Amino acid sequence: MTRCATIAIVGRPNSGKSTLLNAIMQMHLSIVTAKPQTTRKRILGIDTTDDVQLIFLDTPGMLKPRYKLQRSMMGFVEESLDEADIICVVVDTKKAIERKTVLDPLWLEAVKKRKRPTVLVLNKMDAVGIRKEALPLMEEARLSGMFEKAIAISAKDNKYVDELLVMLRELAPEGPFAFDPEAASDQTDRFFVGEFIRESVFKQFTEEVPYATEVMITEFKENPEGKWYIGADVIVERDNQKAIIIGAKGAALKKIGETARATIEEYLGHAVYLELYVKVRSDWRNDKAQLNSMGY
Ligand SMILES: Nc1nc2c(ncn2[C@@H]2O[C@H](COP(=O)(O)OP(=O)(O)OP(=O)(O)O)[C@@H](O)[C@H]2O)c(=O)[nH]1
Ligand SMILES: [Mg+2]
Missing domain, CATH: 3.40.50.300 (P-loop containing nucleotide triphosphate hydrolases)
Structure with a gap:
């Protein structure tokens, strides 16, 4: 049993x-x-x-x-x-x-x-x-x-x-397995990739910016021939936060992408091309419709 x-x-x-x-x-x-x-x-x-x-x-x-x-x-x-x-x-x-x-x-x-x-x-x-x-x-x-x-x-x-x-x-009580014994999770690669990008933002910035940031994967294309293509929106609450995330000449955003890409590639076991777009959605943390669209 x-x-x-x-x-x-x-x-x-x-x-x-x-x-x-x-x-x-x-x-x-x-x-x-x-x-x-x-x-x-x-x-x-x-x-x-x-x-x-x-x-x-x-x-x-x-x-x-x-x-x-x-x-x-x-x-x-x-x-x-x-x-x-x-x-x-x-x-x-x-x-x-x-x-x-x-x-x-x-x-x-x-x-x-x-x-x-x-x-x-x-x-x-x-x-x-x-x-x-x-x-x-x-x-x-x-x-x-x-x-x-x-x-x-x-x-x-x-x-x-x-x-x-x-x-x-x-x-643990007696009972049948709920998942395939080979499975590690029920959540999608898309979900984990979004999390890894968010992790990279959390690690790179202090104070309010990480808390005001959410990540939404917009494209996830598996490519049998070469790198997979992943596009993601990095969402913040205000213009000044957008400026911080992007950094001088895009340096901060580049670093977020590089750190995240390393984690993503290790997780997927595949090389990826990661493209990040920073967007402002004002006060999303308190906006029911926005939160719903983000899965909260
Ligand atoms: N010294 C020490 N630090 C630990 C240990 N476990 C976790 N940490 C550190 O504690 C911090 C928080 O760890 P997390 O695993 O993110 O904690 P969490 O409970 O999931 O936090 P939330 O998701 O914010 O609720 C990180 O810096 C970890 O490295 C431990 O056993 N020893
Ligand atoms: Mg945790």
Whole structure:
């Protein structure tokens, strides 16, 4: 009999959820940056080992939404929690030690009310000087009665990720596979390519620009003879942001393209010709129709 579980990966922004998904998948599936609120949609990754299939849903970091985009992002979290057989809460351990508690109001109620087997993942243990400092958090977690299991890991260094997988496989209920065992995701190459371009923008700019940027793939042509052609709109909210993205003599945009192209080519296993157009759509983050057209 096979086993199959959908696992929602949730937690604060920047706690390392996407890094964990990538460590599990052993590939760059979900974009990672040093900035919070990198992930905006639900990213699905499938790990099939022998007779157990784990379907991971990486989600945007939980926060109190201030604009419509964030409201939609939190909608993806809620949907993922509803779908999940198992919930994985990822915590930045160093920050939890500073806060002196692992129970975080940003996710506590949303996780509790689902009443699903929940695993606490104390992440970024490599950044915790003295490992013993995490013990009170473990004890607090145990006493809360909220968690089936708890584990201390470093997603970045791929430490104890295998042990976490063993835990999750044991918790997985019996049932048929939901996906082809060879599949890594249900999302399209187009989607991931857009994400890689957004990642490149997040990495290159500070402050508001990355948050005001969205990417839409406009053309995706596979070419059996040579390079594939990919055209994308890089959408910002204001003219001054457009000027920043383009940079002097187009230098900034060129760099965005070069960084993104390297990631895209590695992902697709194919050389691509990437063309980026910068467009202004004023206040798209608060515009329902615009957000809908972007899949939010
Ligand atoms: N030191 C350390 N840093 C980590 C670890 N895991 C993730 N990070 C870093 O934390 C930052 C955020 O990582 P992400 O994986 O993007 O975090 P996230 O929870 O997906 O963030 P959002 O998508 O914004 O909610 C990046 O700079 C990662 O390199 C870890 O185990 N140790
Ligand atoms: Mg993320």
